[in-house]
Structure formats: C-alpha cells, structure tokens
Amino acid sequence: MKLILEQMPIVVNALNIGFLQTLKLFIVTLVGAFPLGLIIAFGSMSRFKPLSYVTKLVVWVVRGTPLMIQLLIIYYFPGLILNNPIWGGGETGRFLAASTAFIFNYACYFSEIYRGGIQSVPVGQQEAGLVLGMKKSQIFFRVTLLQMIKRIVPPMSNEIITLVKDTSLSRIIALQEVIWAGQSFMKGSHGISGAIWPLFFTAVYYLIFNGILTLLLGRLEKKLDYFR
Amino acid sequence: MPILEVNNICKTFGHTQVLRHINLSLEKGQALSIIGSSGSGKTTLLRCLNFLERPDQGVIRVNGETLFDADDPSTQSEAAIRRKRLRFGLVFQSFHLFPQYTALENVMLARKLLAAEQPDFKARKREILEEIEAQANLLLSQMGLSNRASNYPHQLSGGQCQRVAIARALALHPDILCFDEPTSALDPELTGEVLRVIRDLAKQNTTMIIVTHEMTFARDVADHVIFMDEGVIVEQGDPAQVFEHPEEERTKQFLSHYKQG
Ligand SMILES: Nc1ncnc2c1ncn2[C@@H]1O[C@H](COP(=O)(O)OP(=O)(O)O)[C@@H](O)[C@H]1O
Ligand SMILES: [Mg+2]
Numbered sequence: 001m002k003l004i005l006e007q008m009p010i011v012v013n014a015l016n017i018g019f020l021q022t023l024k025l026f027i028v029t030l031v032g033a034f035p036l037g038l039i040i041a042f043g044s045m046s047r048f049k050p051l052s053y054v055t056k057l058v059v060w061v062v063r064g065t066p067l068m069i070q071l072l073i074i075y076y077f078p079g080l081i082l083n084n085p086i087w088g089g090g091e092t093g094r095f096l097a098a099s100t101a102f103i104f105n106y107a108c109y110f111s112e113i114y115r116g117g118i119q120s121v122p123v124g125q126q127e128a129g130l131v132l133g134m135k136k137s138q139i140f141f142r143v144t145l146l147q148m149i150k151r152i153v154p155p156m157s158n159e160i161i162t163l164v165k166d167t168s169l170s171r172i173i174a175l176q177e178v179i180w181a182g183q184s185f186m187k188g189s190h191g192i193s194g195a196i197w198p199l200f201f202t203a204v205y206y207l208i209f210n211g212i213l214t215l216l217l218g219r220l221e222k223k224l225d226y227f228r
Numbered sequence: 229m230p231i232l233e234v235n236n237i238c239k240t241f242g243h244t245q246v247l248r249h250i251n252l253s254l255e256k257g258q259a260l261s262i263i264g265s266s267g268s269g270k271t272t273l274l275r276c277l278n279f280l281e282r283p284d285q286g287v288i289r290v291n292g293e294t295l296f297d298a299d300d301p302s303t304q305s306e307a308a309i310r311r312k313r314l315r316f317g318l319v320f321q322s323f324h325l326f327p328q329y330t331a332l333e334n335v336m337l338a339r340k341l342l343a344a345e346q347p348d349f350k351a352r353k354r355e356i357l358e359e360i361e362a363q364a365n366l367l368l369s370q371m372g373l374s375n376r377a378s379n380y381p382h383q384l385s386g387g388q389c390q391r392v393a394i395a396r397a398l399a400l401h402p403d404i405l406c407f408d409e410p411t412s413a414l415d416p417e418l419t420g421e422v423l424r425v426i427r428d429l430a431k432q433n434t435t436m437i438i439v440t441h442e443m444t445f446a447r448d449v450a451d452h453v454i455f456m457d458e459g460v461i462v463e464q465g466d467p468a469q470v471f472e473h474p475e476e477e478r479t480k481q482f483l484s485h486y487k488q489g
Contacts, residue, residue, distance in 0.1 A: 004272045128324035129279050132338035132400060133314045142337065146328045226381040 004197060009200045010190050011182075018181025019205050025098055025167045025177065030160070032103035037110025045115060062108040066103065068169050074101045075173045086175035091176060098170040102163075108158055118144070150224040157217040164210050178202045229292055231256040231435055232277075232404055237286035239272055239459075246272045247283070248459045255453070257433035261446035261467070264456035265471055267480060270282075273456075274406045278318045279309045282318055290315045290403055300325045314342075314386065315404035321409045323389045325343040325381040331392045332377040335364040335399050367395040384423070385416035398429075425447075443486045447471045455479045461469070 043055035062070070075097040079085035087093035121144050129139035168179045182199040185192050192198075230253040239247040246269045254260050262270050267351050275281040277288065279296070282304070288296040295312045297303045325334050338367075339360045343349055349356060368377050371391040381389055390410055397405055407426065411419035429436065430449045440446050446453060447467045454464040463476045474480045 099280060122324070122325040124320060125326065127280055128320065128326070129338075130280065130310075131313060131316075131318045132396070133310055134338055134341060135310065138341055142341070143326055150328075227380050 007192050009194060010192060012202065014181045014190060015178055015198065015202060015205065018176060018178035021175065022167045022177040023173070025095070025102060025170060026164060028099045029102040029106055029163060031073060032099070033106035033110050036103060036107035038114055040107055040111035041114035041118065044111060045227060059108045059111060062105055067105050070105055070174055071098060071101045071169060071173055079110060094173050094175045097173060098175050106159070106163060113152050113155045113159065115140070117148040117223045120151050153217065153221050153224060160217065161210055164213065165206060178205055179220070230254055231291055233289040235287040237273070237276060237285050239276060239281060246459050248277070250286070250461060252454060252461065253439065254435065256435055258423045258451040259430045259436045259438060259449055260452045260454065262439045262448035262454045262456060263355065263443065263446055266474065268456040269406055270456055271461040274318060274408050274439060277406060278316045279313050314400055317397035317400060317405040318395050319390070319393050319405070319410050320405045322413045323393045325389055325393055327381050330378050330380055331368060331373060331384065332364055334392055335367055335396045336360050340398050351489045364395070364399060367398055371395045385418060386414045387421045390414065390422045394425060404435045404437060407436065407440070409439055409441060411440070411442060455482065457482070
C-alpha cells in the first residue's frame with residue numbers, strides 16, 4: 001500500500017498524458033461522425049435507389065464487423081497490401097488511422113439514429129408547414145429539427161458513452177492512450193516495473209469522465225422535456 | 229365571379245382513381261360543406277386545393293387567376309406554389325400543431341417568416357413583430373383561448389388544440405379556409421366548442437370549405453352542400469334541398485345511416 005502511494009504521482013502523471021490522447025480521439029470522433037452520420041443518413045434515405053442500397057450495404061458491413069478489425073485493416077492495409085504506408089510511422093500516424101476508423105464506424109451508428117429521428121417526426125408536421133407557406137428549409141430548421149434532436153438524444157447518449165470506452169480499442173495499434181499508459185508500468189516505465197495496479201486504475205478515468213458526460217447529457221434531455 | 233372555381237379535377241393513386249372530374253365553384257363569403265362516406269376522396273380534394281397533392285388533370289382558379297392547370301407546367305413550379313398555397317388555409321383532422329412552440333408562437337411562426345421576406349422588414353422590424361403578436365393574440369381571444377396563449381400543445385385539450393390550429397390558419401388571411409373533419413379526432417364533449425367557432429366564422433362571412441361527418445352542423449352552417457361518393461360529386465345544392473329531398477339513391481342511402489343513428 002505504501003508502495004502504491006509512492007508510485008501514485010508518477011503513475012497519475014503518465015495516465016493523464018494517456019488520457020489526453022483518449023480525450024483527443026473521443027472529441028475528433030464526435031466532431032467527424034456527427035456530420036458524416038447525417039450525410040450517410042440522407043444517403044440511405046435517398047430516393048435514388050442505387051445510392052440508398054450502396055449506403056445501406058456499407059452501414060451493414062461496418063456495423064456487422066468488430067471495430068477492432070476495422071482499426072487493424074485501416075492501419076495496416078495501406079502499408080502491407082498496397083505498399084503505400086499513408087499513415088506514416090509514429091504516434092501521429094497511429095492517431096490519424098485510429099481517428100479515421102472511429103469516425104467512419106461511429107458515423108454509421110449515428111446515421112441509423114438520425115434516420116430513426118427524422119422518420120419519427122410525423123409527416124403532418126411538414127405538411128402543416130407547407131400549408132402555412134413555409135419553405136422546405138424553414139420547415140427543417142424551425143419545425144422538424146428540434147423534434148428530431150429531442151428523439152435522438154437518448155440513443156445518442158448511449159453511443160457517446162460507448163465511444164468513451166471504445167477508444168481503448170485503439171490500443172491494438174499501439175496508440176498511446178490511457179490503457180497503453182497503464183499497461184506500460186507492467187513492462188517498466190518511469191522507473192516502475194511489474195506494477196499491474198496502474199492498468200486497473202485507468203478504469204477510474206473512464207468512470208469519472210462517463211459520470212460527467214451522463215450528467216451533461218441528462219441535463220440536455222431534461223431541457224428538451226418542455227414539449228412532447 | 230366566384231372566388232373559387234375547380235374544373236375537371238382528376239387524381240389517381242396507382243390504379244385507384246380517387247377523384248373523377250370534380251367541378252365546383254364557391255362564392256366569396258359562403259360556406260361549402262362536403263359530406264360523404266370514408267374513402268370517397270374528400271381529403272384528397274382538400275389536399276389538391278392546398279397543393280399537397282398534384283391533380284393529374286384539371287384547373288384551379290381563385291378570383292379568376294389560374295393557380296393550377298395540369299396542362300400548363302408554368303403553373304406548377306415549386307416557388308410559385310408556395311405563394312399560391314397562401315390563398316388557401318387547411319385545418320387538419322389531427323391538428324398538427326408544432327409541439328415545441330406555445331399556442332401563441334404556433335399562430336405567429338409562419339407570419340413572422342413571411343414578414344422577414346418583406347423589403348421594409350429591417351427598417352420596421354419591431355413595429356411589424358408587435359403587429360403580428362397583437363393580431364395573434366386577437367385571434368386566440370376570438371377562439372376563446374386568451375388564457376392559453378403561453379401553453380404548449382401537450383398542455384391543451386384536443387378542442388383547444390384544434391382552435392389554436394384554426395387561429396394559426398386564419399393568421400395568414402387565406403381567401404378560402406378548408407377544414408378536414410375538424411372534430412373527428414375529438415371526444416364528443418369537445419366537438420361543440422370547435423363547431424361553435426366555425427359557426428362564428430361563417431357568421432362573419434369567412435369563405436370556407438368544410439368536410440365533416442356532423443350532419444346537423446353541415447346543414448346549418450353551409451350555404452351549399454356537396455355529397456361525394458367514390459371520387460364523384462353525386463349530388464349538390466342547397467342544404468335544405470340535399471338533406472330533406474335528396475334526388476340520388478346513393479345520397480338517400482348515405483343520409484339514412486345518420487337519421488337512424
Ligand atoms: N397517398 C395515397 N396513396 C394511395 N392511395 C391513397 C392516398 N391517399 C388516399 N388514397 C386513397 O384514396 C381514396 C380516398 O381517400 P381520401 O381522400 O382520404 O377519402 P376521404 O377523406 O373521403 O375518406 C381512399 O381509397 C384512399 O385509400
Ligand atoms: Mg378524409
């Protein structure tokens with residue numbers, strides 16, 4: 001116990017740095033997947049059948065295979081198979097590859113949520129807007145959008161919480177996120193070796209961060225409770 | 229000159245011919261009731277007038293101006309249709325109020341968006357918005373809803389929602405206000421309050437087309453009645469005439485269901 005207390009400052013320092021990378025991946029994924037998901041949603045709802053079929057097929061493949069495999073393929077495929085290591089070596093390359101895999105994967109999940117949200121707003125809302133002489137864009141932004149947001153906040157919250165934990169999968173391509181940082185103390189790092197507790201201690205980071213997110217998302221859900 | 233002339237409107241969905249050669253006309257300030265069993269095409273007719281459906285054939289004229297002509301594509305552009313829609317108002321069976329807005333905001337929203345397109349909007353913004361709000365409040369009080377202005381739709385009864393929807397339609401000053409079974413989604417004890425405001429509108433000579441299953445109301449409120457069946461106008465005329473002395477067998481049969489019930 002005394003040993004752990006002595007090691008604590010060193011470990012926390014290293015884990016903080018790792019968690020920063022986790023956080024970066026989390027934010028970049030959201031920033032990329034929110035809009036990309038909407039585009040994919042419109043693609044899958046397109047009246048142009050070939051586009052809608054292709055989009056649905058891609059979504060099906062991405063949702064039907066493990067994110068870990070997608071990470072490995074996106075990271076290694078260009079270098080090993082195409083002889084064109086576009087990601088480069090080093091932490092930056094790994095981060096770019098991980099971001100690409102995460103954004104694409106999460107955009108596919110988000111697209112289904114968006115689609116459900118858009119389709120759950122009754123057509124009557126749009127027709128009421130049309131009859132009142134509103135433009136299509138006015139109807140979307142003034143009438144449909146908020147009703148859609150209200151409906152997608154709960155499923156989106158679930159995905160966002162899952163994303164926080166999923167970022168740890170990027171460990172498989174050696175991205176130096178918080179799990180990687182925790183694990184490094186087993187082999188030896190910063191003069192500490194053979195310590196397994198830092199790896200378990202990373203769970204505290206996830207718990208605290210998810211706690212904060214749950215609180216914020218819950219507040220947003222409450223805010224939209226004023227209408228039905 | 230009639231305010232509304234509908235000539236030879238036809239509409240087909242897939243293989244079903246829903247409207248067959250509909251002709252009708254309406255004078256300014258008059259109320260027209262449309263009765264007929266479910267599936268006879270009443271809703272589709274109102275949706276055609278409000279440009280929610282595009283007729284396959286026929287012409288729609290308001291005040292002598294051709295708003296729609298199936299043979300003339302220049303009458304069918306999306307931008308032109310948006311303006312033309314404003315000639316008509318439509319009150320839906322299930323209200324379709326915007327849930328995220330209060331009763332007052334529901335009434336004002338479309339007016340505000342239109343006002344923002346006026347050239348003098350920037351200069352007179354405050355004045356214009358105050359005008360719109362005053363008018364919306366006046367409409368709500370006419371509907372007996374002064375004390376409900378700041379309520380959201382889910383806080384209102386069905387009858388109150390429908391009256392807000394009527395105020396929302398009136399706010400745009402349509403030439404012709406259409407009602408599609410305005411009381412069919414309401415509990416029986418709430419239909420009275422909605423029928424009352426429509427009666428008041430008729431007294432103020434609002435030009436209206438009312439699709440309804442309330443036969444007594446249809447007869448009292450209307451200057452003219454149309455009976456539709458399977459997409460055809462079977463019989464039309466003075467309410468007393470159609471209700472008391474229908475000429476067509478199908479009309480008699482339809483009305484007999486209501487006399488017994
Ligand atoms: N969008 C549509 N697609 C296919 N059929 C429709 C559509 N709208 C209405 N219909 C059909 O048209 C007929 C008339 O419907 P409607 O105008 O709603 O009648 P009413 O309002 O008199 O009950 C019905 O048989 C209905 O099933
Ligand atoms: Mg109907």
